[in-house]
Amino acid sequence: MQRPDRGFIYALAYTVGLLLLVAAAIGPELGGLGIALLAAGGGSFAFFVLVFPGSRAFAVGLTNGIAVYACLFVYFLEANFGPVELWARLLGFLLPVAGFLCSAGVQRRRIQQIVTASQPRDTRHPYRLFLWAVPVALVGAASFLVPALQLEQAGYDLVFLGAMLLIALAVAWLGTNIAVFLLDSSLLFEQLFQRLGRLMTAAFAFLSFYSLLVIAFGAVYRLLAHLATTPQFAVGGVLRELTFSEALYFSLVTLATLGYGDVVPAAAGARILVAVQTVTGLLLLLFGFAEIQRALRERGDR
Numbered sequence: 001m002q003r004p005d006r007g008f009i010y011a012l013a014y015t016v017g018l019l020l021l022v023a024a025a026i027g028p029e030l031g032g033l034g035i036a037l038l039a040a041g042g043g044s045f046a047f048f049v050l051v052f053p054g055s056r057a058f059a060v061g062l063t064n065g066i067a068v069y070a071c072l073f074v075y076f077l078e079a080n081f082g083p084v085e086l087w088a089r090l091l092g093f094l095l096p097v098a099g100f101l102c103s104a105g106v107q108r109r110r111i112q113q114i115v116t117a118s119q120p121r122d123t124r125h126p127y128r129l130f131l132w133a134v135p136v137a138l139v140g141a142a143s144f145l146v147p148a149l150q151l152e153q154a155g156y157d158l159v160f161l162g163a164m165l166l167i168a169l170a171v172a173w174l175g176t177n178i179a180v181f182l183l184d185s186s187l188l189f190e191q192l193f194q195r196l197g198r199l200m201t202a203a204f205a206f207l208s209f210y211s212l213l214v215i216a217f218g219a220v221y222r223l224l225a226h227l228a229t230t231p232q233f234a235v236g237g238v239l240r241e242l243t244f245s246e247a248l249y250f251s252l253v254t255l256a257t258l259g260y261g262d263v264v265p266a267a268a269g270a271r272i273l274v275a276v277q278t279v280t281g282l283l284l285l286l287f288g289f290a291e292i293q294r295a296l297r298e299r300g301d302r
Helices: 006-030 033-051 056-080 086-106 108-115 126-130 133-149 153-173 175-227 244-255 268-301
Strands: 233-235 263-265
Touching (some): 006 033, 006 056, 033 056, 033 086, 056 086, 056 133, 056 175, 086 108, 108 175, 133 153, 175 244, 175 268, 244 263, 244 268
Antiparallel strands (some): 233 263
């Protein structure tokens, strides 16, 4: 049995974490939809791994696609189909997933050649890979007309299920195009994590030095606010002394050059320190990225 490489393990870990995160986030508002997402993602992954041997990368890409689909589903559901009952939501969510799996089963030989490929597929007509998105986009656009119809409860359920059935039929009809699209994205996704695995040592060194700068400047900000005779910072528009946690937060925001404005320097001494840290952070980014690139080149040579 082939041993999974690091790229696949990292990609799988990210995918599992993403599914759990999205399911937990949509769970409080949409109830069983989070469970349906986990069932659809896990079931689809198991289906392709078991039915199509050698399709691990594709299964990861499909599972990521289901997580993205869940986000779009929730958006259109809340925007245009708010009154739809829970049973209809769950059924509507699962219809396109079931449509694609049925299409994969019917076109098993063709899908097998696609999902077991070891390289992204070249195509003379790349627009064909996105044909499946056209009917899906049309149905999604038409759904914005639904709130103006002012339907009864049963009417909302029927219109919603009809729209999801149309999407499921489009997905089933163009299943091969979706398979090629998912394969290309999943292989590139796995290659990305393979490269990230080679970056771990250099990235860890960069992040360690970055965190030390955050802590050092945070401590200086705290001491300045505590020892100065006049207020050096304004927190929420109020001049007062920084706590240590606030000083660390302000240091991180300053080093990242975000500037939210909830904590601002209010005196000359604090502003000078902020300017020094900002320039230091920019230089750190430039030299840090240069070192990471150098480490990659050296590893490639070896």
